[in-house]
Amino acid sequence: MARRRTEDPPGIITRENAIKVLNQILSSRRSLEEVINLNSSYQQMEPRDRAFVRLLVAMTLRRLGQIDALIRSYLKRPLPKKAQAVRDILRIGVAQLILLETPTHAVVDTSVRLCGKTRNPGQKGLVNAVLRKISLDGGEKFYALDSALLNTPKWLWNNWQNSYGEKLCRAIANAHLQLPPLNLTVKSDPERWARNLNAKLLPTGSLSFKPNGKVESLPGYDDGKWWVQDTAAALPARILLAATKHKKRLRILDLCAAPGGKTAQLASSGALVTAVDQSKKRLNVLRENLGRLNLTATVITADAANFSPPNTIDGILLDAPCSATGTIRRHPEILRIKRPDDVSRLFKKQAGLLINAVDQLLPGGILVYSVCSLLSEEGVHVIEDILEKRGDIKRLVIDPENFGLPQSLQTKDGDIQSLPCHLEEHGGMDGFFISCLHLPN
Numbered sequence: 001m002a003r004r005r006t007e008d009p010p011g012i013i014t015r016e017n018a019i020k021v022l023n024q025i026l027s028s029r030r031s032l033e034e035v036i037n038l039n040s041s042y043q044q045m046e047p048r049d050r051a052f053v054r055l056l057v058a059m060t061l062r063r064l065g066q067i068d069a070l071i072r073s074y075l076k077r078p079l080p081k082k083a084q085a086v087r088d089i090l091r092i093g094v095a096q097l098i099l100l101e102t103p104t105h106a107v108v109d110t111s112v113r114l115c116g117k118t119r120n121p122g123q124k125g126l127v128n129a130v131l132r133k134i135s136l137d138g139g140e141k142f143y144a145l146d147s148a149l150l151n152t153p154k155w156l157w158n159n160w161q162n163s164y165g166e167k168l169c170r171a172i173a174n175a176h177l178q179l180p181p182l183n184l185t186v187k188s189d190p191e192r193w194a195r196n197l198n199a200k201l202l203p204t205g206s207l208s209f210k211p212n213g214k215v216e217s218l219p220g221y222d223d224g225k226w227w228v229q230d231t232a233a234a235l236p237a238r239i240l241l242a243a244t245k246h247k248k249r250l251r252i253l254d255l256c257a258a259p260g261g262k263t264a265q266l267a268s269s270g271a272l273v274t275a276v277d278q279s280k281k282r283l284n285v286l287r288e289n290l291g292r293l294n295l296t297a298t299v300i301t302a303d304a305a306n307f308s309p310p311n312t313i314d315g316i317l318l319d320a321p322c323s324a325t326g327t328i329r330r331h332p333e334i335l336r337i338k339r340p341d342d343v344s345r346l347f348k349k350q351a352g353l354l355i356n357a358v359d360q361l362l363p364g365g366i367l368v369y370s371v372c373s374l375l376s377e378e379g380v381h382v383i384e385d386i387l388e389k390r391g392d393i394k395r396l397v398i399d400p401e402n403f404g405l406p407q408s409l410q411t412k413d414g415d416i417q418s419l420p421c422h423l424e425e426h427g428g429m430d431g432f433f434i435s436c437l438h439l440p441n
Contacts, residue, residue: 012110014049017042018056019088019114025061027084029337032057060095062177062332065150067094070142074130085118086127093131098142104135148173155340156325163376168419172374172431175420180329181208181427182215185234185261186226187268187293193226202426203404205238206231224293229261232326232418232430236317236370237265238403239416243366243396243436244315251311254297255304255318255357258282260289262317263297273297274313276304305352308360315366318357320350322371322378326431329420343377350382358390361439366396370434379433380415386437396436 021042024035032054036042042050060067071090072078079087093111096102108131115127149157152173160169184207186193194201196219199209208231211218220226244250250271257263257275259282266273267290275297277283283299290297300307304318323342328334354369361367371378387393397414400407405423409416416434423429 011106012113013041014045014052015056015092015110016114016117017045017049018053018060019085019092021053021057022060022092023084023088025057025333026336029339031331031337032061032333056092056095056100058332059099060091061336063095063099063147063151064091064336065152066142066145066147067091069145069150070094070134070138071130073141074133074138075126079123083118083120083123086115086120086123089114089118089127090130093127094134094138094142097131097135098139104132107135108132147177151177151335153335156335156338159375163374164419168421171421172419175424175428176328176332176335178329178428180230181210182228183208183230183234183429184226185229185265186220187224193220196220200426202231202423204231204234204423205404206234208427222292224295227261227264227289227293229265230327230330230430231423231426232432233261233372234265235403235405235416235418235432236319236368236434237262239398239434239436240315240317240366240368241266241269241271242402243368243438247314250315251313253309253313253316253357253360255307255316255353256320257299258286260286262319264289264293264295266317267295267297268293274300274309274311276300276302276307278303305349305356307356312362313360313365314362315368316357316360317368317370318353319370319372320353320378320382322346322350322373323375324372325374326372326418326420326433329428329430343375347377347382350378351385354382354386355389358386358393358437358439361393363439363441365439367437367439368434369437370432372430372432374419374431379417379435380411380413383413383415383435383437392439394438394440396438398434398436 021035025032089111093107096107108128111131112124112128115124148170160172190201190205194207197209199207202208252266252271252273254263254273254275256277258277258279263273263275280301283301287299323338324334357367373379398416400409400416409418411417418429418432420428420431
C-alpha cells in the first residue's frame with residue numbers, strides 16, 4: 001500500500017494518482033492500461049483505491065469534452081498552457097461533483113490541496129471558486145450541453161457522419177456515454193451458465209451482465225468454462241466456422257491472434273488452429289488463456305504480413321490491428337489518443353496483412369477479415385482494395401440473421417458493420433467490420 005503523507009487527508013493520494021494517470025494518457029497518447037501498468041504509485045495502492053482511480057479517470061475521459069466546456073463557462077479567461085495540472089485538477093473535480101456526486105467540501109478541499117502542490121499554487125483561489133460555483137448550478141448546465149457532439153473529437157464526428165449519416169452518428173456518440181455490460185462466450189450450455197451467473201443470454205449466444213467484484217471470482221472462471229468477449233468480437237470466428245462447416249476437420253490459421261478470444265472459439269469448435277502474432281508478450285497471455293480453458297492450438301511468434309503456414313489450411317481469420325474505435329465504450333481514452341494520421345498508417349498495414357493472407361488461401365478456402373473499428377477506411381476500403389488487386393477473390397454475403405442479429409448490420413455489399421448503438425436493448429455491442437472472402441475452386 002502506498003504510504004500516505006501525514007499532512008494529506010484521506011483520499012488525496014487516490015485523487016493525486018487519478019490526475020497523474022489522466023495527464024499521462026493525454027500527454028503520451030497511451031492507453032489507460034499501459035499507463036497504470038507503468039505507474040508504480042498506482043500499483044502500490046489497495047485494490048479498492050485502484051478501482052476508484054480507474055473509474056474516475058475513465059468517467060473523466062468519457063465526458064472530457066463536456067467537462068471542459070463546463071469549466072470554460074466558469075472561467076473569466078482561459079487557463080495558461082503551463083497550468084495543465086490545474087486544468088486536470090478541475091477536470092477530476094467536476095467528474096466527482098457531477099458524475100459521482102461526491103460531497104462538495106471533500107472535492108473542493110482535496111482539489112485545493114492538490115493545486116498547492118503544482119507549479120501554479122497561486123491558482124488555489126481559482127480552483128476553489130470554480131468548483132464551488134459548479135457545485136451550486138453546474139449539474140443543470142452540464143446535462144444541458146450537447147454531450148454527443150462535445151465528447152466526440154471533430155474528426156471522428158465528421159467521419160461517422162459521412163459514413164452513417166447524422167442520426168446514426170449521434171446514436172454512436174450517445175452509446176459511448178453508457179457503461180457497457182460484461183459479455184462472455186461459453187464453451188457449452190449457455191442457458192445453464194446464464195442461470196449460474198444471473199446473466200442474460202443474448203440472441204447471438206453471448207452472455208451479458210453487470211458483475212460485482214472481480215471477473216476471476218465468478219463461477220466457472222477457474223474451471224475454464226467461459227471467457228470475456230464482447231458479442232461483436234465473437235462474430236468473426238462464428239462467421240468463419242459457419243462458412244467452412246462442410247469441412248470435417250477444419251485447419252484454421254488465426255492471424256494477429258493474441259490475446260486469444262477468437263483462437264479459443266475456433267479451438268473450442270474442434271478445429272486445428274495455428275495462432276500467429278508477432279508480440280511474444282501478448283502470445284504469453286494467449287497461452288495462459290488457452291491453458292485455463294483447457295484448449296490447444298499451435299502458437300507461433302511471427303509477423304502475419306509475411307507468414308506462410310507450414311501445412312495446408314481450410315480457412316483464415318485475420319483480425320487486423322486497427323484504431324479500435326469500435327471499443328470506445330470500454331476504452332474511452334481512444335477518443336483522446338487517436339489521430340487522423342493513425343488511420344492512413346493503419347490502412348497500409350491492414351492492406352499488407354490482407355494481401356499476404358489472401359496469398360495463403362487454397363482453392364475453396366475462406367478468409368474472414370475483421371477490425372474493431374467504426375472507420376470505413378479500415379473496413380470496406382481495405383476490402384475494396386484487395387478485390388481490385390485480386391480479381392479471383394470473391395466476397396461472400398453475410399446474413400446477420402443467421403447469427404441472431406438484425407438485418408440492419410448488413411452493409412450494401414453484404415459485409416457486417418456493427419455499431420455500439422446496435423442491440424441497445426441488451427446494453428449495446430462493440431463496433432466491428434467483418435467481411436468474408438472466398439477463393440473459388
